[in-house]
């Protein structure tokens with residue numbers, strides 16, 4: 001990634017669009033202003049290659065919002081970290097009592113976000129504590145501890161829309177540090193694309209164009225896996241659950257449509273210990 005993330009503006013624009021659905025899965029009242037015309041243009045460009053992106057974004061956000069709700073209500077989690085936060089507004093949208101929010105991002109994107117937040121009237125900038133980190137060369141747990149995160153309290157880490165853009169070494173280093181450096185009851189949740197998408201092999205024309213589009217935004221897809229459990233086991237995790245976007249569409253939208261091409265992407269949730277929550 002060179003400079004502030006453009007894909008972060010693009011997905012923010014998609015959140016604005018999802019918020020206008022007749023029956024929205026979530027409402028992000030700040031997304032439209034944060035994304036601005038620039039974000040809306042990137043999203044319109046991406047639509048031409050993968051029209052199902054808006055629905056995919058709605059599912060990703062809804063899944064993670066629900067994880068925040070259930071870990072806070074039923075597991076007593078009081079620290080939430082948004083890793084690679086981009087223009088995430090959960091700290092403002094989901095103000096659960098007693099929950100402390102930490103946003104970690106590449107310094108260039110974080111500076112751009114804070115500049116944009118300053119132009120959004122009424123946005124509670126202090127709802128989150130901010131820490132910068134380049135996952136390719138820095139340790140997010142050190143940054144979080146320096147920012148006041150307690151390593152002795154269970155933490156939910158949301159790593160949304162970031163893993164595909166990192167090198168495998170950075171994915172492994174970051175995942176390992178989270179497993180070793182946070183309270184073992186902590187949960188980490190992220191989305192993962194398939195290996196072929198990451199490597200740009202055996203893709204149909206539309207998938208190839210989709211991959212090229214984000215590459216042209218200076219954020220090439222670099223990491224993907226069809227079976228993430230071995231990597232997570234190496235990194236110190238003991239419990240892993242994956243769910244496909246088709247399964248999420250069935251749950252949240254009530255249908256299955258093969259032409260969405262959702263079948264190679266998954267949400268992964270993992271922990272260094274087995275959660276005392278058989279319903280998770």
Ligand SMILES: C[S@@+](CC[C@H](N)C(=O)[O-])C[C@H]1O[C@@H](n2cnc3c(N)ncnc32)[C@H](O)[C@@H]1O
Pocket residue numbers: 001004005007008011012083084085086087088105106109110133134135136159160161162165166
């Ligand atoms: C597609 S955006 C997702 C933003 C946000 N999580 C969301 O879903 O709206 C990708 C994010 O990954 C971050 N990112 C990419 N490479 C990074 C790196 N090496 N270190 C830290 N953050 C990185 C970008 O700054 C950006 O915020």
